[in-house]
Amino acid sequence: MPVAKITKSAVDRMEPNSVLWDTDLKGFGVRRHHTNGRHFLLRYRFDGRQTFKKIGRFGSPWTVELARNEALRLLGLIVTGTNPAVAERKGDTFGQELPRYLDHKAGVKPGTLRQMSLYLRKQAAPLHSLALTDIDRRAIAQLLSDVERGSGPVARNRMRSCLSAFFGWLVKEGLIDANPVSGTGKADEGGSRDRVFTGTNLNLNWGRPIGD
DSSP states (O other): OOBBBHHHHHHTTOTTTTEEESSTTEEEEEEEEEESOOEEEEEEETEEEEEEEEEETTTBBOOOHHHHHHHHHHHHHHHHHHHHHHHHHHOOOOHHHHHHHHTTTTTOHHHHHHHHIIIIIIGGGGGGBGGGOOHHHHHHHHHHHHHHHHHHHHHHHHHHHHHHHHHHHHTTTTTTTTTTTTTTTOHHHOOOOOOOTTTTTTTTTTTSSSOO
16 A cells, blocks of 8 residues: 655545555555545554544645644544544544634634644643543543643643633534533632743643653
8 A cells, every 4th residue: 555654745646546654653544535535544453453533534624734633642542542433432522623623723823823732632631532521620620730730820721721712612613502611710820930831841741741
């Protein structure tokens, strides 16, 4: 099967009825059907069985970058023992709606979008596999507490703002009835010198800066 780094130009050049597998991210691929339709997918093994998970149709909102990030998220679920195909059947999840939300926010300042993406993709990773209807105030409060404990009150408050905006958008989209961030507490920043998560110290181990 063809193997190459998946880029927009590579996807555009695909022949009908072909599949291209990425050289950089194992299992990430794109399939072109006999028509012009192209779909991103992830090939993975769970409990010894090979599974294919469709990510989305090439085009808006599923750019190559967003599809690659979604593949990374799904691989993260597998590492934690969650089968993405099973999680999907439980209903719309945090992780499923996140790429669409970030695409919706593409018009904000690049720095703002980058920070928002870091918080919601990395720090909020424990929520990704949860159905939107299963995320309540208690789950949000626990996450905020973990963020504050690992990164300080400023990081907690920024995370809270990012989550509130995301869930507020979900309410407008009709996916949930109420914002679960409402009623959660803000931290007293108090001019402390606590650490704040940035792109330089944020890693996939969502609760701790690199080097701790």
